[in-house]
Amino acid sequence: MTAFADLKTFLRDTEALSQIAGRLGWDQETMMPRGAALQRGDEMAAIEAVIHARRTDPRLGDWLAAAEAPDAEGARLLELTRRSYARACCIPDRLAAELARLTSLSHGIWAEARAAGDVQHFLPTLRLVVMLRREQAQAWAEGTAATTAYDALLEEYEPETTATDIAAIFDRMRPRLVALRERILGAAYQPAPLSGTFGAEAQLRLSRKVAEAFGYDFTRGRIDLAVHPFSSGSGADVRITTRVMESDPFNCLYSTIHEVGHATYEQSVDPAYALSPLGQGVSMGVHESQSRIYENQLGRSAAFTGWIFGQMRAEFGDLALETPEAFHAAVNRVGPGFIRTEADEIHYNLHVMMRFDLERQLIGGDLDVADLEEAWNARFLADFGVAVPRPQDGMLQDVHWSAGLFGYFPTYALGNVYAGCLMQAIRRDIPDLDRSLAQGDPSPATAWLAERVQRHGALHAPRAVITAACGTAPTEAPLLDYLEAKFAAIYRL
Template sequence: MTAYDDLMEFNRDTQALGQVAGRLGWDQETMMPRGAAPQRAEEMAAMESILHARRIDPRVGDWLSAIDDKTLDEVGRANMRHIRRSFERTSKVPAALATRIAKLTSASQGIWAEARADNDFKAFAPTLAEVIMLKREEGQALAAGGDVYDAMLADYEPGTTGADLEAMFGSMRPVLSELRAAIREAKPVAPLSGEYDEGAQMKLTRQLAKTFGYDMTRGRVDKAVHPFSSGSGLDVRITTRTNPIDPFNCFYSTIHEVGHAAYEQNIHADHLLTPLGSGVSMGVHESQSRIYENQIGRSRAFTGWLFGQMKDAFGEFGVKDEDAFYATVNRVGDGFIRTEADELQYNLHVLLRFDLERALMSGDLQVSELEAAWNDRFEADFGFAVDKPSNGVLQDVHWPVGLFGYFPTYSLGNVYAGCLNEAMRQALPGLDADLAAGDTSAATTWLRENVQTHGGLYEPRDVIERASGKAPDEAPLLAYLKEKFSGIYNI
C-alpha cells in the first residue's frame, strides 16, 4: 500500500469514530435520561481525547510528508487539503485543553438548560465565563498571533474572515431595517389561530420530510428542544418540535433540517467516511436548509399545496384561501426567538450574535456585561424590550457548547441561498407549477447535482460559484426579500 492508501485507511476509522461521537450528542438531545448527564460528559470527553490523539498521530504527519499531491487526482488532492488542514489545526491545540473543553461543554449544556428553565442568567454566567476562557485559549493557539475570532471562524467557514462578514453584514443591515420599518407601517397580516393536534403535526411533518426527498430508510425524525440534524452518509437523523398553537414551527423546522440532512444523504457514495463525505462548511450547509425552508417551502406555489394538506390534516382552520395562507406563512411579526423568526428579520438576530461574540472573544465585552449588552442591542434592533433571559441571552445552545464562530454562518447561508435560488430559477422556469402540485423533485435534484453531491470536494465559496455562475454576494438575497415582502405587504 502507498502512503496515501495508509493515510486514507487510518482516516476512515477516525471518521467512523467521529460519527459515533456525533451519535452520543444526538442521544443526549433526544433520548438520554436526564440523570445521565455527568456520565455522558465523561464519555464525550473520552471520545474527544481518542479523536484528538488520532488527528495528531505522528504517523499522519509522516504520511502527509511522504505524499506528493501532484501525483493525485482531484479527489485525492481534496482529501489531502482537508486532512492537512485538520492535522495542522489540531496539532496546535494541546490534548489536555481539547479534553477539558469537551468535558466542560458537555456539562455546560445541562447547566445552561436549567438556567434557561429558571430564567436565571447569573446561575449560568460563571460556566459561560469558563467556556469562553477555554475557547479563547484554543483560539489563541490556533491563531498563532493572528486574529482569534478568525481562527475560530475557520472551523465552520474556511476562507472567510470576520472582516469579510462585517462588510457583508454591514451592507445588509440597513436594507433589512428599512424594509422591516416599512412593513411595520403597513396593514398587518393576521397570525394563525386555534390549536393543532401535536400527533397530527408529527404525521404531516414526516410527510413533508419525504416530500423534500428525505430518505427515511437512512434517517429518522424525533423531537428535541432545539431542532437539529446529525450524522452523514447512511445514518442522518433530524429532530423537530411541536407547539399546539404554532404548527408552522414544527413544519418549517422539519423542512429546514431536511435541507441539512439531504445534503449529507446526497453526497456521492464514493466519499463515504472520507474527509469529503460531509458538507464542506456550515455556510454551504445552511444554504441548503434555508433554500429548502424559505425559497422553496415558503414560496407562493408550495404554500398553495401545503394549504390543502393543512385542511386535510386539521379541517377548516380559519384561513380563507391560498393567498391568505401564503401571507400567514410569511407573516412578519414581533418575536424574541431566532429559530422562530420570520425570513426577513432572521438575519437581524444573527447579526446581533455575531457582533456580541466577536466582542466576547476579543475581551471587549465581559460575561458580566453580556445580558445587558444583549438586551440593549435587541431593543435597538427590534424596537421592544427582552422580557426574560430565556427569550434573550439564554435562548441559544451555541455558546454553552462552545460554538463561537458558528452564528454568522447562518446569515452567510442565507446569502448563499439567495445566489443559488437565482440560478435555480433561471435553470428551472417551470418550477412553480411543480411546487404547486407538491412536487419538489426538480428543485431538490438541481441542488443535489449542483451542490450536495460534491460534499467537501471544493472550497465553500467555490461550491456556490460553480453552482450559481458567479462569486457569492448579498445582492440576490436582498432583491428576493424586497420583491417578496413588498408584494405580501403592498409596500
C-alpha cells in the first residue's frame, strides 16, 4: 500500500503541472499579447521538459512493480499509469520539449496565415510539426503494441481503436450519408436561411444563458473569445471559448453549446478522481459524444430550437423567420459548406472522413506537406461538389494540425456514432424529454449523461462506457437512423 500511495501522490503533482501547462495554452489563444509568442514557446518547452521527466521517472516503474491495487478504481489507475509510462519512456526528452515549443509557436503562425490566407507562410512550420510527430509516432509504434505509426497517434485520443476500425465504420456510414444528402439537396422544399445583423454583445448574452441551461458551472469556468473555439481544463477549472460573427448567430450559439458539452463532462467527473489519471474524460471519442449530443440531438432538436426562437426574438426583435418551425429548419439547413465547425450534421461527418484520409497520408509519408493544399482542394471538390475559394475555407480553417493533433479528427465522427447510441437510450428512458426541452431545460438528458457517462471519468474503457450507458455495444446504425428520420421530416421527403 505504501507503493500505491506514493504513486498516487506523485501522479497528483504531475497532473497539477499538466493543468498549469494547459492554462498556458488557454492564455495563449485568448489573452496573451502577440509579442509574447517566442517566449511562450520557451515556457511551454520548459514545463513540458519537467512533466516529461516526471512521466519517465524510474520511480514510476518501481512503484508500478510493487503497488497493489486496493479496489477496482485502483486497478484502473495502475492500468492507465502503466500505459502512460510505457508511452512516455519511448520519447526522448529532446523530442518532448521540442514538440511543446514548436506547437506553441506554430499556433501563432497558423493564425497569421489563416488571417492573411497565406498557405506558404504556414507550410515550413507545418512541415516541422509533421516531421516531429512522425518521429514521435514511430517511437511509440516501435515501443508499444501499435500496428502503425498512425495507430500510435490515434491511441493518444481513442485507446483500443485502430485506423482500420475507424475506416470500417466510415465505409459503412458514407453510402447512407451520401444517399441522404442527395435526397435532401434534390428536395422540392428548401428552408430559408436566417438573415440579418446580430450584435456581438447580445449573442454573448444568449450564449451564456444557453451555457447555464446546459449545466455549465461558471463558478468553475468562464467563456472567452478565440479564433477556434475550444475547451480547456478539468475538475475545478474548466474554461471554454466561442467566437462571434454578426451575420451568423448560430456560429456563436452552437460553438458554445458544443464546448459546454466538453466542459460539463470534465466538471461532472467524480471529485475523488481529481488530479489523477481517472480525473478526466476517458477518450476524445467519448468527449465528442458529449459535445455533439449537446449541440445536435439536444440543441438542434425541434423542441429546444422552439425555445431558442423565443430567446432570439427577445434579444434581437422580429426575425425574418416567422415561426418556430421555419427557425428549426433554418438551424438544420443542409448544404456543402466549406467550414467543418459550421457544417450540418450530414456533411460534418464527410468533413471528418476527408481529414482522416489526408492526415493518415501525411503521417504515413504518402503525402508531402507541400502538396497538402492541392490534395485538400481536389478531395473537397470530389466529396462536396464545390471548389474551395480561399485557404481560410480550406486547409487553414482548423487549428488541429498546427497543434500536432494528428489522430484527433476521426474522434469527432466516432463521437457522433456514440452520441447516436446515447440519444437512442435517452429517448427510451426519458420519453417526455421534449416537454422539458421546449422550456429550455435539457437537464433530464444532461443529468442522465452525467450519471451514466460523465461522473466515471476514465474509470472504464471508452467502448465499455458507451455499452454500459446504452445497454448495447455502439454501432453507427442509431446515428444514421436518427439523421434519416430528422431530415426527412424537415425536408418533407
